[in-house]
Amino acid sequence: MIPNTARATDGYFSVGYGMKASGMGGAATATAKDTSGGANNPASMVWVKNRVDLGVTLFMPRRSADRSGLGPGLDGTSTSASNLFAIPEFGYNRMVNPKLAIGVSVYGNGGLNTNYPSGAFNCGHGPANMLCGSGTLGVNLIQLIVAPTISMKLDDKQSIGIAPLFGYQQFAAQGLQAFANTPNLSAAPSQVTNTGPQGSTGFGVRVGYMRKLSSALTFGAAYATRMHMSRFTQYSGLFAGAGSFDIPENFSLGIALLAMPKVTLAMDYQRINYSAIASVGDPSTNQSQLGAPNGPGFGWRDVNVLKLGASYAASSRLTLRAGYNHGSNPISSRDVTFNILAPGVTTDHFTLGGTYTQKNGGQLTIAFVRAFNNSVSGASLLPAFMGGAPAGNETIQLRADSVGIAYGRPF
Secondary structure, three states: OOOOOOEEEEEEEEEOOOOOHHHHOOOOOOOOOOOOOOOHHHHHHHHHHOOOEEEEEEEEEEEEEEEEEEOOOOOOEEEEOOOOEEEEEEEEEEEEEEEEEEEEEEEEOOOOOOOOOOOOOOOOOOOOOOOOOOOOOEEEEEEEEEEEEEEEEEEOOEEEEEEEEEEEEEEEOOOOOOHHHHHOOOOOOHHHHOOOOOEEEEEEEEEEEEEEEEOOOOEEEEEEEEEEEOOOOOHHHHOOOOOOEEEEEEEEEEEEEEEEEEEEEEEEEEEEEEEHHHHHHOOOOOEEEEEEOOOOOOOOOOEEEEEEEEEOOOOEEEEEEEEEEEEEOOOOHHHHHHHHHHOOOOEEEEEEEEEOOOOOOEEEEEEEEEEEEEEEEEEEEEEHHHOOOOEEEEEEEEEEEEEEEEEEOOO
């Protein structure tokens, strides 16, 4: 199953991987609740034992962009029509012996999915979309990662784990003819827009460590390398590095505390190094051609994320969860124009969730995530495409809700 992965995000990483983590603000580095360890901390899988999980999330984003100060035809508001996505997740784990487990986690990243209408603007050559191209304006990123896991107990208090990361992503862009037709703006004008979807594959690795510091306190740490992906050659005139679009390295540290017999508190810190990926992190104001090694990108900064979560065992069968997730905004005012395509500006998320355990041991888990509205404003780069200076004002904004359900069962 390939998810259309636009979702409530820390940049374009998910707030939480696994439905139980989603209900706790994404805090999962020091917990072992389900088979999402390949996405969170591979060392957790050996504590999960034999288990399978399958879930789906409905994600409902609301994205819009507004421009003023450039005059009739160029000023106005546009709203993305893509506002409902189904995102699957899957995990499996099996104990080889009491100290060794093998498994797999399947998950996605996203947030770079937009679909703005055509014809509402006029850039001097007839009806156009908000970025002066023809037809619908937007991008579509599908990103799926399969993470086989091997985890091992070093003793009865600590474990290590490793997960090779096999990635598949697909990208398409449309409505960016102004980027292709402006002289010398792109190094490959025929490979900027409307060339259809293209797939890309690559790999990386995630490693993890967990330690029970006491009967009530657990520490976890995980690190994922940069995933080196094959180039989007059909978009070599759009992405810096002739179509390069790798997945950034990231790491997390977490603690989980059994504060009372029925109450668990968890906290994670995560760092995502977007700026090291040229197509994502290069400033959109770079004085170079699109697609060049140092060409303009989305200008995303590195993101720091704090994840807080709590769970309460209301009964032997019902567990309730709540959480808060705060991430720094990757987009600055300098880069608003390019990020009309990818307005990943939400910073604050509130989450709720719960699990009901059936008599046969099966677990039904739900999670709700509210990404509160946030916006970024800055001068438009449209005049700069014609040799002028940025002018006017553009504002991008995003708010979103998601509701997910998963079924898990030990065996």
